[in-house]
Amino acid sequence: MRKLTFPIGGVHPEDMKYSRGHAIEVLPLPPVVYVSVAQHLGAPAVPCVAVGDKVKTGQVVAEPGGFISAYVHSPVSGTVKTIGPRADIAGRPVTHIEIVVEGDEWMEGIDLSEDLVTEIPTDREAVLEKIKACGVVGLGGATFPTHVKLNPPKDAKAECLIVDGAECEPYLTSDHRIMVEKPDQIVVGAAIMQMVLGGCRVVIAVEENKPDAIAALDAAIGRLGYKNIEVATLKMKYPQGSEKQLINAVLGRQVKSGALPISVGAVVQNTGTVLAVYDAVQKNRPLITNVLTVTGDCISGDRMHNYLFRIGMPLSYIADYAGGVPADAAKIVSGGTMMGKPIANLDAAAIKGTPAILYLSEEVTRRKPEGSCIRCGRCSDACPMGLEPFLLNRLYKADDLAALKENAVQDCIECGCCLYSCPSFIPLLDNIRMAKAKVKKL
Amino acid sequence: MTETILWTVAILAGLGLLLSVVLFLIAKKFRVEEDxxxxxxxxxxxxxxxxxxxxxxxxxxxxxxxxxxxxxxxxxxxxxxxxxxxxxxxxGYEVQEKAPMVAIVRCNGSCANRPKTSEYDGVKSCIAKASLYAGDTGCSFGCLGCGDCVAACQFGAIAMDPETGLPVVDEEKCTACGACAKACPKQIIELRKKGPRGMRVYVSCVNKDKGAVARKACAAACIGCGKCVKVCASDAITLENNLSYIDFAKCRLCKKCVAECPTGAIIAVNFPVIKPKPTPVEVKKEEEYA
Incomplete structure (x- = not known):
């Protein structure tokens, strides 16, 4: 079978997926949860409960604050104690709804059974409305509201839905576990999205380091017998899970600078999102759970876990349940080593898109002193967008915003391949990120 | 040989003369009248x-x-x-006199007042740091200490104090151009009227967290207790979002708020130091008792 990948750039970090063999465990409920109203891209949701209100699991606690926004549901049943600012993982104050847990009584009408519902609904609008009402957002990293993404402009025709199961980030295994443990649900979810997009082709793209996931999905497609759904095996390369790179790998089409994937007829959805869509449409279950990986280079294999968590659980609670923060962890990251965000505040609550708690030791995380550019060109070779990071870095230092714009600094996807490949440890990505912010202000 | 040199000189000199005349005429024709x-x-x-x-x-x-x-x-x-x-x-216009301004740093979160909660080892720039997270202390409003304001100042009027980790404004050199205020991603630098003989009172904090949270993050934070508002006789202090602000136009520099502030977030600068009057103490010698 031909293995696909994107043609330019990319790097090959060691995949470090030590936790791939650990089945998903369900975390018990903590005494208190803190539900953030900003769990998605776009406008923060607006709380619609008051202090002292009793809420049930799955009840709406915050409503969308704009067109690009999403519903937020209570992950537990209990009493709303406070509504106010609380620090998120970056330490910035965000409105959180504090709920004291008093059990786990779900709202009526939510199907909690594990029975597979294979019948695909046919009413497109009703399905989109359900996805919106269940607060489904993209779980691949950007947390873009799914109902907006599945509703492309009328003149654009979706030709292919790509389900992103690449999981190219080192260490992360949550998508892998979902694909191994819930392949049927993912295939049904993909078939629902296929219906919404008007019966296009569906490709579930998985990297070759997950053969068990590929086999499970293949078997599920054979069992369920939906038409026009297939699994594609990708070569291992970072950043394959990035939208534009994945489209290029699967369809061989390039998305133009500044254009959306729908311009080449593609829609990309993460496996986690597809599962959330299945839960929302077939089971009426809002997005209040997700899978995260607890892993790192300073804990041993038996302390690594894949957890099914509820949103609003403090990360410190999850870390404590997993055996506490290891003493030699110098940095804790939410996500993988390449694009993960550092956790400045471990007391922050988990949100819909929290991918992992990653412990990194001093040795791997400490930055090495910056040297001079030796013009080796490795950053240009590594850039999957075909940019020249060394040049952008120099232009940023010279504060030449016009030239930065001309050299397409806005096309940078911040994957970090340049930084990863630089032998002089120049903080290319940091500077390009600042350059992007400056150019955006123009 | 000599002839060649002579011809060369003659041709170049002739060309120079001719072109200068052309340039002169063009300059005359296209001259821009400027006030x-x-x-x-x-x-x-x-x-x-x-x-x-x-x-x-x-x-x-x-x-x-x-x-x-x-x-x-x-x-x-x-x-x-x-x-x-x-x-x-x-x-030939009239101009109204304006009170001289000076940049002030509204953060007193020195290393001693504001313990670090994490270590930052990224690019040494406040903008880069602010884009990543709230800062390496518990306070998400205060100074990040990477010196973007120092780099922005063209007059050498701001320097980082290595002891406190905060920028210090040199009042003599500061021209109140506002470049530092624009460069600061946390907006802690404010242009304020210099005041009579440089005397001014201001709240050196921008933390909008609730009192307990702010106090936990920084010993010198404004906790929004409102004591200063109550004590102010000239109605110059307003309390909004757990943060008090002193309106310079109304402040009469009585310094009552400075004494009242429980955390020392209100700062008075350039006031003459009042020496306490030496109170005469009668020292009785033991012999007298004897």
């Missing part, structure tokens, strides 16, 4: 080209001032009233 007052105004400007006035540089300011009907919207913060007086004399 001579622009040059005059520019000559009295400080020439720092800092952009503090809102124009691209001193010449742009001069051109705009000459074209304007009055000087109400033009003020050079660097030159101050003296320069504006000269500009007004040249243009």
């Amino acid at each position: 001579p007052r622009i040059d005059k105004v520019e000559a009295v400007m400080p020439g720092a080209n800092c952009g503090g006035c809102g124009y691209a540089g001193c010449r742009a300011f001069a051109a705009s001032a000459v074209a304007a009907p009055n000087l109400d919207n033009h003020f050079c913060p660097v030159g101050g009233n003296a320069v504006m007086k000269q500009v007004a004399d040249i243009l």
Whole structure:
């Protein structure tokens, strides 16, 4: 079978997926949860409960604050104690709804059974409305509201839905576990999205380091017998899970600078999102759970876990349940080593898109002193967008915003391949990120 | 040989002469008439080209001032009233005196007051740090300490104090151009009136967290207790979002709030030090008792 990948750039970090063999465990409920109203891209949701209100699991606690926004549901049943600012993982104050847990009584009408519902609904609008009402957002990293993404402009025709199961980030295994443990649900979810997009082709793209996931999905497609759904095996390369790179790998089409994937007829959805869509449409279950990986280079294999968590659980609670923060962890990251965000505040609550708690030791995380550019060109070779990071870095230092714009600094996807490949440890990505912010202000 | 050299010199000299005449004629024909007052105004400007006035540089300011009907919207913060007086004399306008301003740093979160909660080892720039997270202390509002304001100052008026980790403004050098205030991603630098003999009272904190949270993050934080608002006789202090602010226009520099503030977030600068009067203490010698 031909293995696909994107043609330019990319790097090959060691995949470090030590936790791939650990089945998903369900975390018990903590005494208190803190539900953030900003769990998605776009406008923060607006709380619609008051202090002292009793809420049930799955009840709406915050409503969308704009067109690009999403519903937020209570992950537990209990009493709303406070509504106010609380620090998120970056330490910035965000409105959180504090709920004291008093059990786990779900709202009526939510199907909690594990029975597979294979019948695909046919009413497109009703399905989109359900996805919106269940607060489904993209779980691949950007947390873009799914109902907006599945509703492309009328003149654009979706030709292919790509389900992103690449999981190219080192260490992360949550998508892998979902694909191994819930392949049927993912295939049904993909078939629902296929219906919404008007019966296009569906490709579930998985990297070759997950053969068990590929086999499970293949078997599920054979069992369920939906038409026009297939699994594609990708070569291992970072950043394959990035939208534009994945489209290029699967369809061989390039998305133009500044254009959306729908311009080449593609829609990309993460496996986690597809599962959330299945839960929302077939089971009426809002997005209040997700899978995260607890892993790192300073804990041993038996302390690594894949957890099914509820949103609003403090990360410190999850870390404590997993055996506490290891003493030699110098940095804790939410996500993988390449694009993960550092956790400045471990007391922050988990949100819909929290991918992992990653412990990194001093040795791997400490930055090495910056040297001079030796013009080796490795950053240009590594850039999957075909940019020249060394040049952008120099232009940023010279504060030449016009030239930065001309050299397409806005096309940078911040994957970090340049930084990863630089032998002089120049903080290319940091500077390009600042350059992007400056150019955006123009 | 000699002939060649002579010819060369002659041709080049002839060419030079001819082209200079052409250039002269072109310069005469396409001469741009410019108001001579622009040059005059520019000559009295400080020439720092800092952009503090809102124009691209001193010449742009001069051109705009000459074209304007009055000087109400033009003020050079660097030159101050003296320069504006000269500009007004040249243009024959009236100009109102403005109180001199100075940049103040509204954060007192020194290393001692504000313990670090994490270590930052990224690029040493406040903008980069602010784009990543709230900061390496518990306070998400205060100074990040990477010195973007120092880099922005063209007058060498701000320096980082290595002991406190906070920027310090040199009042003598500060021209109140506002470059530091623009460079600060946390907006902790404010342009404030210098005050009589430099005396001023201000709240040196921008933390909008609730009292307990703010106090936990920083020993010198404004906790929004409102004591200063109550004690102020001139209604100069307002409390909003757990943060008090002193309106300079109303403040009468009585310093009552400074004494009242439980965390020392309100700062009074340049006040003369009042020496406590030596109270006469009678020392009785033991012999007298004897």
